[in-house]
Amino acid sequence: MYTMMHYLQWQLRHDVISREELEDYLRIFRSWSRNDYFSLTPMKKLKVSQTFVTWESPSSSVFPENHRARALFFPSSRKKSQGAPTLIILHALMSASDLGYRRIAAKMNQRGWNVLFPHLPFHYSRKPQGHLHGSLAISAHLIRTAETLRQAVQEIRQLLHWSREQGSQRLALLATSYGGWIASLLLSLETIEIALLLQPIINLRRVTFESPLAASLGSLLQRHGITPAHLEEHAHLTEPSSTLPCSSRGKITIIGGKYDSLAPAEELRAFASKWGAHYLEAEQGHFGYQAMQQALKLIELY
Numbered sequence: 001m002y003t004m005m006h007y008l009q010w011q012l013r014h015d016v017i018s019r020e021e022l023e024d025y026l027r028i029f030r031s032w033s034r035n036d037y038f039s040l041t042p043m044k045k046l047k048v049s050q051t052f053v054t055w056e057s058p059s060s061s062v063f064p065e066n067h068r069a070r071a072l073f074f075p076s077s078r079k080k081s082q083g084a085p086t087l088i089i090l091h092a093l094m095s096a097s098d099l100g101y102r103r104i105a106a107k108m109n110q111r112g113w114n115v116l117f118p119h120l121p122f123h124y125s126r127k128p129q130g131h132l133h134g135s136l137a138i139s140a141h142l143i144r145t146a147e148t149l150r151q152a153v154q155e156i157r158q159l160l161h162w163s164r165e166q167g168s169q170r171l172a173l174l175a176t177s178y179g180g181w182i183a184s185l186l187l188s189l190e191t192i193e194i195a196l197l198l199q200p201i202i203n204l205r206r207v208t209f210e211s212p213l214a215a216s217l218g219s220l221l222q223r224h225g226i227t228p229a230h231l232e233e234h235a236h237l238t239e240p241s242s243t244l245p246c247s248s249r250g251k252i253t254i255i256g257g258k259y260d261s262l263a264p265a266e267e268l269r270a271f272a273s274k275w276g277a278h279y280l281e282a283e284q285g286h287f288g289y290q291a292m293q294q295a296l297k298l299i300e301l302y
Helices: 002-011 019-029 099-110 142-165 178-187 204-209 217-223 228-232 265-275 290-299
Strands: 044-048 052-056 068-074 086-090 114-119 171-176 194-198 252-257 278-282
Touching (some): 019 228, 086 178, 099 290, 204 217
Parallel strands (some): 171 194
């Protein structure tokens, strides 16, 4: 997986933001609050069927495939889904198969839950032609990386509020890695009844300049004069640990990987302590299945 991620960064090596452009961007948002940056707006051009929910994304880019938000919809019952609790699953970066998530949805449907599986920006139905799933979501074009994260958080906020409008009194999040980063930011903006975060990315500076990705992504940025200090200027908006969650203490569970080098266990353990969240640990690195197996056992308790 790391080899694949290095290869993707190498493919995009000419698509690097300049230091001047990045500093102009950071200057604009220096005084913004998180609620302003990830503002909630009404859904536009909403379409709902028994299999999906689509709407116009609140953000746009040069890639038209990414302009329409989409979530697979697995209602608890073909006859009546209104009022049922809803689980929203946020996939990892570069996710390209939803088979396992469909199995989770089927099990949750049997237990009376609706399930929503959003296609995060630049993934699945939103993948631009000529690019791999998620390759544009995190790259050396840091403005696009920030705006993609912003787009994802805004869209999931809209989806959460849509679910409440449909009568869902209980909302839950199951999120992995990149999806966990998005979910962590959501939790600082929205009250969620249940949240399971599997190895969430919570420290972009460390991931970019100190993790195994630093050999490609970090070195590429440094050659263009971009340093960890630049990312620190945006941390008040995009780093989950810079604030506390809206949800009650104890309703969040964070699952770390003992051998994880992208989201180290000690980092997630400290994050969980600050947030008053439960912490569990799986015998795996950043890529594996044991963390999800633990999460699914917890879901059965709800």
